[in-house]
Amino acid sequence: MLENYKYIDSLYLSFEHAANRRFEQGESNYLEKLTAETKKKEISLQLNQIRASIQKSYIVLNQWLQSDTTYLVSDEYLERIELLPFDTANHPAFNYYANAIKLSNQEFALEKKKLLPDLNVSGFLGTNNGSGTQSYFGFQVGVAIPVWMGNQKSKIAAAKTSISILALESNNYKLRLAAAYQTLQSDLLKFEEGLNYYELTGKKLSEETLFYAVKSFQNGEINFLQYTQLLENARVTASNYLETLFHYNMTVLEINYLIK
DSSP states (O other), X not given: OXXXXXXXXXXXXXXXXXXXXXXXXXXXXXHHHHHHHHHHHHHHHHHHHHHHHHHHHHHHHHHHHTOSSOOOOOOOOOOOOOOOOOOGGGOHHHHHHXXXXXXXXXXXXXXXXXXXXXEXXXXXXXXXXXXXXXXXXXXXXXXXXXXXXXXXXXXXXXXXXXXXXXXXXXXXXXXXXXXXXXXXXXXXXXXXXXXHHIIIIIHHHHHHHHHHHHHHHHTTSXXXXXXXXXXXXXXXXXXXXXXXXXXXXXXXXXXXXXXX
């Protein structure tokens, strides 16, 4: 956007000089001179606002980095960010709920087993302190039967409820994720259509409009009002493209974050 406005600003600067010269030579009226100066100031103001926004972004960036080194972003052509595939098999949230449900099922099974009788078998080797002592081998068998089952049944019910809650949470997350994904995909399609139009048609039309507008005004084929209108149309077209590209990339980042 900065480069776009710098270019438009240079065109309006030339237009302002030409309008002042024509006014001085009596070839135009004061209205043309005033319009040229006004448009130049408007573009310059917007250009300064863009510079201020960039400076603010650097302040926020370095605030997050909290480093003694000041980092700058290289001036590169803004391109579309790649959209990553939606891999549901390895999605961390899906894996989390699957593991949590698996663990809850194991806890539920363990609590149910505690209602069963507990069989204990042990062996021992004994002797005594008298003369002619011998060693005696023995064993014992015991059965533990739960007497108070109410408390254990409550634990089983709680474990079963935990499984149901996790299943509902997992399903709810999947539904919300799918809805968010579809919404972002819809936005992405809208932005993509705008980008495709500009890249296939709009960019060429905008560049030709600027080229012939400057040439026609210099040759006296169009007046200053027509010239400013053509410049404005070309500026709006290029600015809309950059805004659309920005929102497209932000949407891609949101989707990539959502699915990963």
